[in-house]
Amino acid sequence: MAVTATFRTSMTSEIPALRAFALSLCGRPDMADDLVQEALMKAWAASTSFTEGTNMRAWLFTILRNHFFTERRKRKREVQDSEGKYAATLATYGNQLAHLDFTDFQTALEKLSDDQREVLVLIGASGFSYEEAAEICNVAVGTIKSRLNRARIKLSELLGIKSANDIGPDPNDQAALGGPARRIGQGGFS
Amino acid sequence: MSDQKRERSEAVQQEVQEHIGRKLREMYNYVAEQPIPDRFVNLLDQLESSEDPVKGT
Numbered sequence: 001m002a003v004t005a006t007f008r009t010s011m012t013s014e015i016p017a018l019r020a021f022a023l024s025l026c027g028r029p030d031m032a033d034d035l036v037q038e039a040l041m042k043a044w045a046a047s048t049s050f051t052e053g054t055n056m057r058a059w060l061f062t063i064l065r066n067h068f069f070t071e072r073r074k075r076k077r078e079v080q081d082s083e084g085k086y087a088a089t090l091a092t093y094g095n096q097l098a099h100l101d102f103t104d105f106q107t108a109l110e111k112l113s114d115d116q117r118e119v120l121v122l123i124g125a126s127g128f129s130y131e132e133a134a135e136i137c138n139v140a141v142g143t144i145k146s147r148l149n150r151a152r153i154k155l156s157e158l159l160g161i162k163s164a165n166d167i168g169p170d171p172n173d174q175a176a177l178g179g180p181a182r183r184i185g186q187g188g189f190s
Numbered sequence: 191m192s193d194q195k196r197e198r199s200e201a202v203q204q205e206v207q208e209h210i211g212r213k214l215r216e217m218y219n220y221v222a223e224q225p226i227p228d229r230f231v232n233l234l235d236q237l238e239s240s241e242d243p244v245k246g247t
Contacts, residue, residue, distance in 0.1 A: 003237075003238065003241065008234060008238065011234070012226065012230075012231075012234065015226045015230050016221070016222045016223065016224065016226060017222050019221055019222070019224070020218045020219070020220075020221035020222040021218075023221050024217070024218060033227065033229070036230065037229070037230070037233060040230065040233060040234070040237075041233070041237065044234075044237045105213045105214075105217070106217075109214075120214065121214065121218065124210070124211055124214045124215070125214045125215050125217075125218035125219075126218070152207070152210070155210055156206055156207075156210065159206075159209075159210070
């Protein structure tokens with residue numbers, strides 16, 4: 001079946017968010033856009049597994065992060081390239097970004113584990129619910145909450161502050177919203 | 191006294207949390223507000239034109 005115009009339009013409108021997510025994950029602008037490209041190609045090829053009317057952003061994020069982690073596992077043994085590069089390359093993203101005084105923040109963010117950084121970005125910046133983040137990462141909601149908690153504690157320690165529990169919505173509010181999480185198509189991607 | 195201390199530390203916590211959240215969103219939004227690079231528009235054009243027209247309809 002051909003990809004519909006609606007599909008293309010809604011995919012296109014998610015590209016800016018995808019780029020932001022990709023950069024948050026890998027910290028390298030060149031690599032981030034390559035990730036976005038791979039994700040778009042995979043999404044296009046798998047367009048029939050997307051149900052119109054469901055959450056396109058979550059669907060695309062799932063594809064992108066699965067691709068990212070697969071590639072990362074593959075390369076981990078070959079190159080250990082993470083040290084210092086995250087902050088260093090993110091700082092070169094643009095004059096404006098460098099100008100906004102993110103240096104300390106980037107350095108701290110870089111020191112989180114990939115899992116922690118991902119959850120922090122999904123909930124603290126992309127605005128996903130715990131349930132959506134759990135679907136995107138393919139883990140239990142409880143895992144998302146504990147990762148987020150560890151990420152907050154570690155980040156606030158790194159930034160020289162004692163505790164931070166309030167990035168993103170309160171877990172209890174989330175639970176109170178209730179209802180089943182929206183289905184996100186995630187079959188067949190690796 | 192201890193109540194005062196606790197209130198103050200809660201206020202500090204709140205400030206810290208807001209700071210982290212704000213920084214995170216600023217960074218994220220900065221990228222998300224950039225115009226879509228041509229490479230992605232071209233990519234979608236390419237994907238569209240490479241589709242098999244027979245399968246297509």
